[in-house]
Amino acid sequence: MINFMNITTHHIKAGWLFDGSNRQIRRNMLLTVKQGVFTAIESCTNDNSPVPGTLTDLSCCTVLPPFVDCHVHLSMSASTDPQTRKDQLTAPYSEIFPRISEHLHYHFAHGVLAVRDGGDSEGYTNRFREEQTETARDPVVMKIAGKAWHQKDRYGRVIGTHPQGDETLLEAFSQNNDSIDHVKIINSGINSLVEFGKESDPQFSLDELKNIVNEAHQRGQKVMVHANGRLPVQMALEAGCDSIEHGFFMGRENLRRMAESETVWVPTIVAMKVLGEGGGLSGPVVDRNVVEKTLEHQLKQLEFAREYGAKVAVGTDSGSWGVIHGESMVEELKFFMKAGYSLAEALECATANGAQLLGITDIMGHLAVGKPANFIVARATPAMLRRKLSYLEGIYIGGVPCSKDFFKKL
Ligand SMILES: [Zn+2]
Incomplete structure (x- = not known):
């Protein structure tokens, strides 16, 4: 030695x-x-x-x-127990702190040395980073969104907050002083697990999206947009966002547009796969045939993304139902190869493309x-x-x- x-x-x-x-x-x-x-x-x-x-x-x-996971939720565990999932949303910081530390360790032990957090409703991830000492157990770079932004009465409460009363999205965002690295916007619902290809309405108007993207870019922050379905993705692309998260059923036209832009796609495939394996037992109501078809459709979209030359990065959505921090990274990477990426191409998506999206090419990638x-x-x-x-x-x-x-x- x-x-x-x-x-x-x-x-x-x-x-x-x-x-x-x-x-x-x-x-x-x-x-x-x-x-x-x-x-x-x-x-x-x-x-x-x-x-x-x-x-x-x-x-x-x-x-x-080292790997870069472009979509995680550090404050949430991957538990599939309904009560645990519910409890963790209201747990005090004293309980969440050791979990974030544990999740970072799982990432580190699987070679994931940088993560991009996609939001937590209490902003505990920010607090964790602020309180983390120089002697942190695992040297994992964290890029944090803090509270994600969704429209009142629409999907997103579990990972974020919404504008109050007559406030616009920009006004609400401008009044928030959390120390964040990038902005997370939720511009659609989640995928239906019982109806194949069902698309949801956008949550925000094109102007609202453009305004927040401009503001974030002026502050030097990138914007990640949760969007499934053609219109929510199209609007996010038109607004100039930096990444589309999930992007199920976005369609080939959006993939072509993406290839002509700088926007990166993070397809989060594992999260859908685990729902097909275990959903319905203790978790969400699931029609397994629908999940299977949705998975196939997403892999087909990934195949088109490669063909068109759209930039894609690997993100797991770790912390969502059944998606385990760290070990899901390689599982997600394998889906890229299933969709036709060579080993080296898939590795590029899991390393260099992620580092570029996180803005850390000086130390990673x-x-x-x-x-x-x-x-x-x-x-x-x-x-x-x-x-x-x-x-x-x-x-x-x-x-x-x-x-x-x-x-x-x-
Ligand atoms: Zn997520």
């Missing part, structure tokens, strides 16, 4: 390297790390053999950037010279990677492996 404290430069030999770019997995690469930062990434040759004692040999492993040497390791050839990504060999921060107890639960 190398004592990293005693050396300033060390090397890592990677059997295979996916660095987040070029959609390529390269063979036999040498990574040089100095003071926690990559100083060289090159092919292994006889000329650049490292000095003995400074090499970590991962030649039977694939090295890749590509593995590149000058960036922190944070990466994950699977003991696998690329052919075995699909399965082995769920059982990581290691997580390296600043080029140093985290101790094996990162796999342990809290």
Whole structure:
């Protein structure tokens, strides 16, 4: 075992390297790390053999950037017990605090080193971050929406708030002083689990959406929009939002529009899959045939997104019914491959595209010279990677492996 404290430069030999770019997995690469930062990434040759004692040999492993989950709810557990789901919405902060910490640990242990939160009704995630100390157990980057915005008497209460009385969305938003990183707007209902393809009305007008997007962009904040169905998605795209969340039944025309814009799609497929597996037993009323068809339809949309060149990022909706923080990431990624993405294309959606959406490309996304040497390791050839990504060999921060107890639960 190398004592990293005693050396300033060390090397890592990677059997295979996916660095987040070029959609390529390269063979036999040498990574040089100095003071926690990559100083060289090159092919292994006889000329650049490292000095003995400074090499970590991962030649039977694939090295890749940490995952970025673009859609989570840190304040909510994935429980499928109806009472637990109900109770967690009214639980005091003292109960939610350790859960957020636990959920972050699950993310970390599965190689998810950055998450984008999609809203919590009490704004507890903001409070958690403010109170988190420098010695936080897991170094996971959190990007937070705080309270999501929905229209009064429409879907969204479980993760947000709404304008009061005659207030416009912009007025309500402007009066809110929560320290947030991005804005979450809910512009449709949720998917019907008993009627295939049922679309809901938009929650806000186009002007309201445009106003809030302009305001957020002026503040340097991106806007993520929950939208299912053709019209709610079309309006969100026209308003210039930064990402469409879910996007079920948005239709091919919206996917084409998305390909011509900078807007990213986060399709959250696992959340629908688990409803088909367990819904109706203890959870929501579900017609499994409808869920199955909805899932197939979403995969078809993902296939079109790839064909049209729309930018897509992986997000799980962890914390929703049955969607477990951390482990759902690879499950979601596998759906991308099912929809026709190559392994490298799917990995790009789960790493580089996510880092770009979160605005953290300086520390996450590509593995590149000058960036922190944070990466994950699977003991696998690329052919075995699909399965082995769920059982990581290691997580390296600043080029140093985290101790094996990162796999342990809290
Ligand atoms: Zn969500």
